[in-house]
Amino acid sequence: MTAQGLPNSDGRRRLLVLYGSQTGSAQETAERIAREGKRRHFETRACAMDHYDRSKMAEENLVIFVCSTTGNGEPPDNMRNFWSFLLRKSLPATALEHLLATVFGLGDSSYPAYNVVAKRLDRRLQQLGVKELHPRGEGDDQHPLGLDAMLSPWLEALWVSVLEAFPMPEGASILPPEEALPPRLKIKILEEGSTEVASSQAVPAFEPQAKYATHAAPCKVTVLTTLTMNLTLTLTLTLTLTLALTLTLTLTLTFTLTRIAPCKATVLSNKRLS
Numbered sequence: 001m002t003a004q005g006l007p008n009s010d011g012r013r014r015l016l017v018l019y020g021s022q023t024g025s026a027q028e029t030a031e032r033i034a035r036e037g038k039r040r041h042f043e044t045r046a047c048a049m050d051h052y053d054r055s056k057m058a059e060e061n062l063v064i065f066v067c068s069t070t071g072n073g074e075p076p077d078n079m080r081n082f083w084s085f086l087l088r089k090s091l092p093a094t095a096l097e098h099l100l101a102t103v104f105g106l107g108d109s110s111y112p113a114y115n116v117v118a119k120r121l122d123r124r125l126q127q128l129g130v131k132e133l134h135p136r137g138e139g140d141d142q143h144p145l146g147l148d149a150m151l152s153p154w155l156e157a158l159w160v161s162v163l164e165a166f167p168m169p170e171g172a173s174i175l176p177p178e179e180a181l182p183p184r185l186k187i188k189i190l191e192e193g194s195t196e197v198a199s200s201q202a203v204p205a206f207e208p209q210a211k212y213a214t215h216a217a218p219c220k221v222t223v224l225t226t227l228t229m230n231l232t233l234t235l236t237l238t239l240t241l242t243l244a245l246t247l248t249l250t251l252t253l254t255f256t257l258t259r260i261a262p263c264k265a266t267v268l269s270n271k272r273l274s
């Protein structure tokens with residue numbers, strides 16, 4: 001049985017975007033894909049390959065890999081461990097057969113090892129049983145129109161493949177670009193001594209490995225502000241005291257000068273006269 005068309009084991013439509021990026025372009029691309037996925041009502045998450053908890057891979061079934069090639073055909077630093085893991089000989093040919101995935105590579109055709117990391121990754125994923133969601137895409141820095149020249153048409157075709165495999169919920173439509181996505185984090189200021197943290201946190205704050213940013217249920221973050229408030233109060237008091245002290249000193253100085261200067265002038269003129 002293929003993974004095509006099956007939601008995750010918990011019945012949710014989840015999309016994982018894993019990236020390897022040296023200077024940020026692949027990361028930006030991955031985050032763009034994750035945002036576009038949200039507009040199609042997926043719970044999406046973009047994550048550097050080396051920051052992803054590999055033990056969770058068994059729970060995934062839709063993954064888009066985005067990676068650049070750096071050095072002289074080297075993988076970016078934040079995917080080296082993941083890549084070494086994939087290369088393990090002990091991994092069976094069925095290790096990733098539950099995954100429906102594709103790869104997009106970022107490279108520069110002026111280098112002899114053009115986009116080799118994406119090509120190798122794609123080949124290795126196939127050896128590990130991954131089912132091809134969509135043919136691999138390759139962006140080239142040398143294209144006169146830049147990365148977007150290859151990326152945008154690839155993404156357009158990708159979403160057709162994705163929605164064929166995972167149709168949108170009934171009655172739902174793609175959120176238009178002008179409609180803002182809900183914020184990823186909600187910040188709530190609590191009063192001192194509030195017990196709400198323990199009682200209301202349906203989603204634990206800052207649990208990067210486990211949670212997806214979801215359109216339906218954005219992550220709740222509660223910020224305890226007691227410390228910040230005390231610090232602000234102390235700073236304000238210190239500032240007020242410093243200002244008061246400066247004012248007093250200035251007034252005293254002005255007063256003293258205005259008293260002394262005429263006296264000196266009188267003494268001088270008296271000396272000259274005598």
Ligand SMILES: Cc1cc2nc3c(=O)[nH]c(=O)nc-3n(C[C@H](O)[C@H](O)[C@H](O)COP(=O)(O)O)c2cc1C
Nearest residue numbers: 021022023024025026068071073107108111114115
């Ligand atoms: C030092 C350096 C080495 C690179 N080596 C390669 C290479 O061997 N092959 C390739 O296709 N692109 C190469 N590139 C181009 C990058 O892959 C390309 O600029 C990519 O968009 C960078 O994505 P990133 O910011 O996510 O790392 C290299 C770029 C730099 C700066």
